[in-house]
Amino acid sequence: MKRRKKDEYHDLIPFEKSHKVIRLEQRGNKINKYTIRSCLFGLSGTACILYCGGIALVGFGTYFFLIWGGMGIVFLCLSAVLGNRKLMNAIPKWIKNTCAVIFWLGLLLFCVIEWLILAQYNAAGKPGADFCIVLGAQWKSSGPSEVLRRRLDKAAAYLAVNPDTKVIVSGGQGSNEAISEAAGMREYLINAGIDESRIILEDKSSNTYENLVFSSAFLDKTNDSVVIVTNNFHVFRTLAIARKQGYCNAEGLAAGSVPGMAPNNLLREFLGVIKDFMLTNL
Secondary structure (H helix, E strand, O other), X not given: OHHHHHHHHHHOOOHHHOOOOOOOOOXXXXXXXXXXXXXXXHHHHHHHHHHHHHHHHHOOOOHHHHHHXXXXXHHHHHHHHHHOHHHHHHOOHHHHHHHHHHHHHHHHHHHHHHHHHHHXXXXXXXXXXXXXXXXOOOEXXXXXXXXXXXXXXXXXXXXXXXXXXXXXXXXXOOOOOOOOHHHHHHHHHHHOOOOHHHEEEEOOOOOHHHHXXXXXXXXXXXXXOEEEEEEHHHHHHHHHHHHHOOOOOEEEEEEOOOHHHHHHHHHHHHHHHHHHHHOOOO
């Protein structure tokens, strides 16, 4: 009996001479880092899809909200990949590390830009400005959109206590608008009690950059003090573009926005900042 055990022992291959690695499959309910990430992406994807559906039901804003549905699908796919242990083990480590670095750098960039946007959320604008510029937004058949109405109400309140300030209403006519945004804005301010002689029309622009470029023809960018009225989430990008265009004394005046639309507005504004940066507008 002792002899057989000794022979069996000598038949074993020493560990240091083995060229194969035996990997034991993990079993049981042990939670690893991929499981946690899979759950986080799964919850995020579900939340994005629900938010997209909520905006669709309310029918507010443009079709930009569909990006939430797309993000939700991407997150759910990532959740499925991260939840597949065999697939994750098959992916080379350098690919996983590269994806992780890109993800965290993107998240850092997003947080920095959102912090800059939120820092201007309560911009008040100094009283007694020479000019007030109201940036246009969609004008519906029934009147101003909710976004534009809030801008106009904020501008009307400012103009009421600053009688020497002239106002430039800036916005052209879109394909789905019966009149130019500037024309509608002028009528709205007149009905709000603002004298028509104080109102200057700029009705050619189609975006924020053009709003500020075309409006500058009616004032002295170097010497005139200017208060720019737009929604809170839009103030940072507006002022950045204004300064790039040579507005030396520009300040923001933040109008409110629909609370439930804050995530949508902040995401859209983040992409707007990236776009204008790439176009060297700011």
